Amino acid sequence: MDVLVLGTVAFDDVKTPSGRRKKMLGGSAVHFSMSCRLFSRVHLVSVVGEDFPQSYIQFLKERNLCLSSLAIVKGRTFSWQGDYCQDLNSAQTLKTELGVFACFQPRLARGQKRIKYLFLANVDPDLQHYVIRCMVSPRLIALDSMNYWIKNKLSSLKKVLKNVDIYFANEQEAKDLSGEISLVKAAKALRSLGPKMVLIKKGEHGVLFYSDKFFCCLPAFPVAKIVDPTGAGDTFAGGFMGYLSRRQSLELPVIKNALAFGTIAASFNVQGFGLERTASLTLGELKKRMQEFKSYVCF
Amino acid sequence: MDVLVLGTVAFDDVKTPSGRRKKMLGGSAVHFSMSCRLFSRVHLVSVVGEDFPQSYIQFLKERNLCLSSLAIVKGRTFSWQGDYCQDLNSAQTLKTELGVFACFQPRLARGQKRIKYLFLANVDPDLQHYVIRCMVSPRLIALDSMNYWIKNKLSSLKKVLKNVDIYFANEQEAKDLSGEISLVKAAKALRSLGPKMVLIKKGEHGVLFYSDKFFCCLPAFPVAKIVDPTGAGDTFAGGFMGYLSRRQSLELPVIKNALAFGTIAASFNVQGFGLERTASLTLGELKKRMQEFKSYVCF
Numbered sequence: 001m002d003v004l005v006l007g008t009v010a011f012d013d014v015k016t017p018s019g020r021r022k023k024m025l026g027g028s029a030v031h032f033s034m035s036c037r038l039f040s041r042v043h044l045v046s047v048v049g050e051d052f053p054q055s056y057i058q059f060l061k062e063r064n065l066c067l068s069s070l071a072i073v074k075g076r077t078f079s080w081q082g083d084y085c086q087d088l089n090s091a092q093t094l095k096t097e098l099g100v101f102a103c104f105q106p107r108l109a110r111g112q113k114r115i116k117y118l119f120l121a122n123v124d125p126d127l128q129h130y131v132i133r134c135m136v137s138p139r140l141i142a143l144d145s146m147n148y149w150i151k152n153k154l155s156s157l158k159k160v161l162k163n164v165d166i167y168f169a170n171e172q173e174a175k176d177l178s179g180e181i182s183l184v185k186a187a188k189a190l191r192s193l194g195p196k197m198v199l200i201k202k203g204e205h206g207v208l209f210y211s212d213k214f215f216c217c218l219p220a221f222p223v224a225k226i227v228d229p230t231g232a233g234d235t236f237a238g239g240f241m242g243y244l245s246r247r248q249s250l251e252l253p254v255i256k257n258a259l260a261f262g263t264i265a266a267s268f269n270v271q272g273f274g275l276e277r278t279a280s281l282t283l284g285e286l287k288k289r290m291q292e293f294k295s296y297v298c299f
Numbered sequence: 300m301d302v303l304v305l306g307t308v309a310f311d312d313v314k315t316p317s318g319r320r321k322k323m324l325g326g327s328a329v330h331f332s333m334s335c336r337l338f339s340r341v342h343l344v345s346v347v348g349e350d351f352p353q354s355y356i357q358f359l360k361e362r363n364l365c366l367s368s369l370a371i372v373k374g375r376t377f378s379w380q381g382d383y384c385q386d387l388n389s390a391q392t393l394k395t396e397l398g399v400f401a402c403f404q405p406r407l408a409r410g411q412k413r414i415k416y417l418f419l420a421n422v423d424p425d426l427q428h429y430v431i432r433c434m435v436s437p438r439l440i441a442l443d444s445m446n447y448w449i450k451n452k453l454s455s456l457k458k459v460l461k462n463v464d465i466y467f468a469n470e471q472e473a474k475d476l477s478g479e480i481s482l483v484k485a486a487k488a489l490r491s492l493g494p495k496m497v498l499i500k501k502g503e504h505g506v507l508f509y510s511d512k513f514f515c516c517l518p519a520f521p522v523a524k525i526v527d528p529t530g531a532g533d534t535f536a537g538g539f540m541g542y543l544s545r546r547q548s549l550e551l552p553v554i555k556n557a558l559a560f561g562t563i564a565a566s567f568n569v570q571g572f573g574l575e576r577t578a579s580l581t582l583g584e585l586k587k588r589m590q591e592f593k594s595y596v597c598f
Contacts, residue, residue, distance in 0.1 A: 184523040222483045224483040
């Protein structure tokens with residue numbers, strides 16, 4: 001099944017203890033696509049400026065992404081600058097320039113409105129809500145957000161959460177939005193806001209999944225050297241959503257495998273700067289590391 | 300198989316967001332015993348003062364612990380005061396009074412010297428080494444330590460580590476002793492100090508196990524409310540060592556089950572102050588939660 005993703009296509013400038021890279025291709029929609037494409041045809045809903053290089057467009061096309069709804073407009077592409085030198089678990093954002101994303105109003109091609117699997121990466125909750133309303137009969141809607149929207153657009157965020165099936169939150173967002181210290185209690189509290197499934201991402205410490213039917217937890221895949229964690233959460237979401245769309249089921253064994261595939265995809269992402277490692281990732285590599293992960297975790 | 304544990308028997312005074320308890324029975328050897336006793340006969344090697352209540356002795360006897368090497372001497376029992384109000388993951392130690400533990404020189408009964416499974420809880424590495432030398436032909440020696448010994452008795456610690464099979468370290472100790480940020484690299488570095496198996500405890504984030512033969516990682520069992528984490532690491536070690544001694548094997552499936560039993564035992568420990576929850580813990584309860592954990596983790 002096809003998957004539609006709303007998110008940024010960006011220039012990333014990243015500094016980590018392993019070095020620095022400037023003007024890398026990045027953004028939530030791109031990182032999501034790098035893992036999701038291994039399972040499904042991915043449709044990008046985003047915008048870039050006239051400064052976006054043709055080589056990057058080519059790069060995305062070569063990865064079989066549908067770019068019908070990637071608008072190219074006058075102005076500058078969204079760009080982000082971050083520094084992980086103090087702590088690999090969270091970047092210090094040095095600069096965010098929305099550029100053309102500031103006035104972005106997505107236009108979906110007719111066929112895309114009928115796509116069943118939808119991932120709304122971390123953008124303005126009003127924009128997320130707008131895209132939901134465009135869809136004809138979505139089967140599964142997942143949403144990611146960030147502390148910025150919890151602080152500055154709480155009512156919009158709460159409104160859109162009533163209309164999604166899965167909420168991806170990181171640990172701090174889950175605690176902030178729920179007011180709970182315990183992640184188990186936080187997951188239950190977030191469930192009560194609307195989403196039937198809540199997924200709390202704990203970075204290097206793994207993931208919790210909560211629904212009325214079941215509960216899962218997985219550690220992260222242990223990586224000896226984290227080079228650049230940028231996009232790990234979106235790469236996780238891409239593996240998770242891609243696998244779900246391929247299997248077309250929400251049964252427990254499928255959810256667990258989706259969590260594991262997301263975990264493995266994210267583990268490749270952090271092993272290189274930007275898309276260095278995921279640009280060439282194959283399903284074979286993913287499945288091979290999945291077996292290794294199984295041997296580490298299952299008892 | 301019997302298990303011998305060297306560690307403290309103590310009075311604990313603990314403050315957490317759930318409340319405060321004074322002069323609770325605690326100490327590393329006691330917490331270890333509460334889970335280990337579910338699998339094996341546990342022999343306590345420790346010392347208490349004349350102020351140690353008869354009711355506490357009775358409590359330990361009723362849990363089938365062998366107290367032949369629990370010395371009762373003139374002076375005050377080891378006591379510890381800690382405050383978790385800022386962070387449930389690490390206590391602020393307000394007071395440690397060694398009391399009679401300061402001059403403790405263990406004397407083991409003859410039969411105890413032939414015990415095959417040995418756990419050296421976090422005490423002076425010279426004392427740990429002394430007890431190793433007392434043993435006749437131990438099969439498995441495990442050791443726990445703390446940052447205090449890394450800072451103040453590094454050469455003694457390194458010396459004793461050459462003589463143990465399993466090293467239990469928490470995350471910060473593993474990083475400090477190895478000089479590595481990555482836990483995977485830290486585990487390998489600690490392995491090179493001597494112990495064939497390295498176990499890194501990450502508290503609420505689970506555990507990593509490393510040996511030349513295999514690698515495992517498990518999340519913690521998710522608990523909705525952590526009341527008091529004191530002794531969780533020792534309770535984990537007790538479940539782990541108890542299960543290994545019962546199974547008498549170090550094959551991968553046995554190690555994994557031992558890690559899971561340790562994890563589950565620790566999850567009960569944190570649900571009450573001190574020994575509130577583990578004093579009455581049964582193997583049936585442990586196995587029941589183990590099944591639940593399996594359903595959360597294995598895919």
